[in-house]
Each structure stands twice: as structure tokens, then as C-alpha cells.
Amino acid sequence: MSEAARARSRSLLSDELKASLKPAPPPRMQANVNTTEPKNPLKKPIHPAVVHMPIAFIGLACALDVLNTFSTSLPGFISNNLLVANDATRASYYMLSLGLLFSIPAVTTGVGEAKKAIDKQGLYEKDGKTIKQKFKGVIAHAIANDIVIVVMAYIWYCRRSAAKQSLLGKVGLSSVATPEASYAPAFWMVVVEALMGGLQLFSANIGGSLTYNYGFGMNIGGGGKKAV
Template identity: 40%
Template sequence: MSSIIVGSKPLHPATVHFPIAFLTTSWALDLLYSAVTNVLPKSNFLAKSLSPHLPTLTVISHYSLALGILSGVVSIVTGGAQLSKMISNGGIYEADGKTMRPKVKTAFVHAGMNDVAILTAAFSWWVRRGNVDVLTGAVVPTSTNVLISALSLPSLLYSADLGGKLVYNYGVGLSMGKKGKAN
């Protein structure tokens, strides 16, 4: 599999922002919903302010989750292609043949965590899909959804940070040091 590129740049860095944004939105809204309905006292200012909007927030969360899954699949495919190209260009191991190259190790952890995030999001969507409140139209997160959100959100953000390290610490996806074309 060769790297999926547009012009001379890999496509993966352009696709990753969408699943990060959609899944962060979904999982944060699920946690907010749980806080307003289960944790905060009804007299709390935040609870009072958000309560009328909870049905809308649950719908936004549900569709953000679906969009995060769909855009995440695109990011997994483009990231897999970029990882394959990176390995074919430099190999997995250092010159000693025993030590895994740090950027490859980071890329494997990054890829694995994101694969788990998308699979977990798909499971969360499956659990939630039939939990529609017919009176309000809300797609209410279950306790399973809230637990998934609480565990997955920090993991997703850490994995996104690893992706940033691949770019900024290891130069993955960049043409650093190349001279531009002469005019």
C-alpha cells in the first residue's frame, strides 16, 4: 500500500481533525448531559440553564458520534497508508536490527489507540441508536455511553498528542529541509 497523497503531501494530516473534533464533541456532550441530569443539583445555575437544551445536545452528540466514526475510518485508511510508506522507506528497526525506531513505535501506539477509539465509538453508537425519547426527540446516552465517553475522551486526546509528536518531533508528513523550486 502506498501513501495516499495529494500533490506531494500525505492526506492523513488533513483528515485527522474531523474525527478528533466530532468525537470530542460527542463525548464531552455526553459527560455534560450526565453531569446535568445525575450530578448537579437541579438548583445549580448550569443545570437550570442547560436543562431546556438537553434534548438538542443529545441529538448533536449522537450525530457527532456518527460523523466521528465515518471520518475516523477515512483517517485510519489514510494513516495506515502513511505508516506503510514510512516503514517501507526506513524500516521498523534501528541499524542494530533489535531496537524499534522511536517514531515507528510512536506511530504503532498512535494507530492502535485510534483504532480502539473508532471501534469503541461504533459500539457506543450501536448501544445508543435505539434510545430515542419519543416526546423530546432526544437520543439519550445510556450509562454505558457515559462510561465510554469518560474513558475514551482522555485516550483520544492523548493519541492526538502522539500524532502531533509524530509531526513536530519526528517530521512525519513534512518535507522539512527540502529546498523549494527556483522561480
Template identity: 40%
Template sequence: MSVDHPIHPATVHWPLAFLTTAYGLDALHVVRPYMPSTLTSYLPTVVETTRIGYWALGLGVLTALPSAASGIAQAAKMVQAQGLYDQNGKMKAKAKVLVAHALINDIVIIVSGWIWYKRRSASSMEYLKEGLNPMACEPQTWMVGASLVLGAMLLFGANLGGTLVYDYGMGLSMGKKVIKKNE
């Protein structure tokens, strides 16, 4: 595989999986007390889901960094080859989708990183105060609300990425002419 092959589409799966897991477990943390015990008896304990959510959030942010870097590199190549504006000075539709995709996902990564840091800081304080508190990484209410918003933004940003790949062919040929066999 040469350096010309786009790697961004291959790197997005881990952050999507980890962040979706983290946001889902944060939501579960809030609704769990209202669920029937017959259902919650099949779920991992609150401590386990809290810890898994915390680590999934951290891994989501960590794996998003190479994904964002490869996306920036791929976008820069596209902009260099095709530009952002048409002859009339209007931003191209593909460029609008690209900018929206990048901005939305960057916001998700930055805010998720900040929430992870806040949970880490709170858990460090809990460990110091009370010893090994099993609920030290528990999300606060505002964090759960933010997780729900970030989850929706993540799905929308991923949808925009799919639009770039499937509707505009970005990430498939890196701007090279695609040779069709039947021509």
C-alpha cells in the first residue's frame, strides 16, 4: 500500500465504536434506576458500566487523534487539488460537507476529551479523599446531557463522512483518474 492511499476511512471505526459505547453507557447510567429489575439483572453492575464508559471515552478520544490527523491530511490534498470554491466564487457542495464534517467531529473530540479530563480529575480527587471509591469515574448529570448531544453530533458527523465517501467519492481515489474497465 502506497502513501497515496487514503487511510482516514479506515481509522474512523475505533473512535466511532468507543465514543458510541461511552455515550450509551452514560445514558444507561441515568435510565438504569427507572428500569425494571428483571432487565437490570442481566446488565453489568453500575460500577462496571461506569468504569467501562470512562475508559471507552478515553479510548475514543485517543483513537480519534490519528483519525482526525489523517482526515486533515486527506482534506488538504482534496482542497489543494480541487479548491473550495467554484468559478463563481461560491463554496462547492462537497467543500461545505467537508467543512461541516470536520467541524462537527472536531467539536465532538474536543468536548469528549474535556469531559474525560473532568471525570479523571474528579476520580483522582475521590481516590485521594475516600480511598478506592468504586464510583469515582461516575459521570455527573451535565456530562450525561453532553454525552447525549455529542452522540447525536457524532452520528451526524459520521453521516456527513459517509456522504463524502459515497456521494462524492472522497477517499476512494485521492483525486486520481479512476480507470473504468469497460471504456
């Protein structure tokens, strides 16, 4: 066979192979590989975003009152850099007010998202009697926060009432720098605030454990490890 014939045969064979070959179909992708992700990324839990505000404001209010009350017992380099007493009590009062206001969305979103998680995953273990460990944490977290909010709201009310009942408060001069008019807390209030600050930190620790150990705050507790 001549060189021209062999070249023509190779060309025809190559054309036939090219015609018979078809591109492989693209691999089929699953619609949603990660089933723990919500279908709508905008519908994220709101509670983790708003809960930091009451923790910060109430915690700062308690810290200011405790530092102001025991300022004479603190080292000089600390007490000399604290706010003036009346400014500190007034600042703590307004921060407490903000903390209580931000507690409203924190509580409502927390209750709503906890209910969604319970409806989705069930409250009890397989035996139908034992509450799941993570939901025990949710209940403890909610109770501790509710105690803090109720007690601090009562302290806020007492401080406001005392300021209004003071002589300057009655004549509309509550901004004048006197202890009563500047919302100064009584000693028992400061002691209770210190206890509530500790309880709030305990509750925040539970909330952190629920987030990092069980995935709460990420797709309504859909991720994370399972409770044992």
C-alpha cells in the first residue's frame, strides 16, 4: 500500500473515531449537599445576634455600681480613675435601662427559636421520658436569664422611684447631682446586682456551650454533635 493510501486510511479512521466519540455528560450535583444548611440563608436565628446587648449593658451597669460602692476599698490607681459617684450611678442606671430594653427582643427570639428546635428535634430521648441534655441546657439558660431580667427590672423600678420621690425629683430637677436624684442604688441593690451579674455570666456560659457543642444559633440547633 502506498504512503498516500495509508495516510488516507488513517484520516478516515480518525474521522470515524471522532464522529463516534461523544463528550461525557456532566456529573449530577446534589441540590443541597449540606442538609444542615437552611434553604433560605436570610432566615438565620436572630437570638444570637441580639442577646449580646442585654448581657453587655446589664453587666456594665452591675460592674459600675459595685466599683462605685466599694471604691474606697480599691487600690488608688483604680479608684482615682473611676467616674465621679453621681456620674457613675447615673451611667449605670441608663445602661441598665438599655439592657432591659434589649432584653425584650432577646427573650422573644430566644423563646421562639427554642420552640422551633424542640418541634424539629423533639424534647425527649428515645425512651420518651428523659429530656435531652441540650434542652436541659436551654431550659437552665432561659430560667437564669429570666431571673436576672426580673430582678434587675425591680431594681431599676426602685431606683427610679427613689429618684422621683426625692425633693429634687419632685420639682423636676432630677439631673442635679445628688445621690438620690442621680439614681444611686441602695447597698442591698448593689449586693443583689453583684449576684445577678454572676448569674448572668453563668447563663452566658450555658449559651456558649449550646452554640459550640450543639450548634444552637446555627440553623436552629441543626448542626453540632448529638446530645448524649
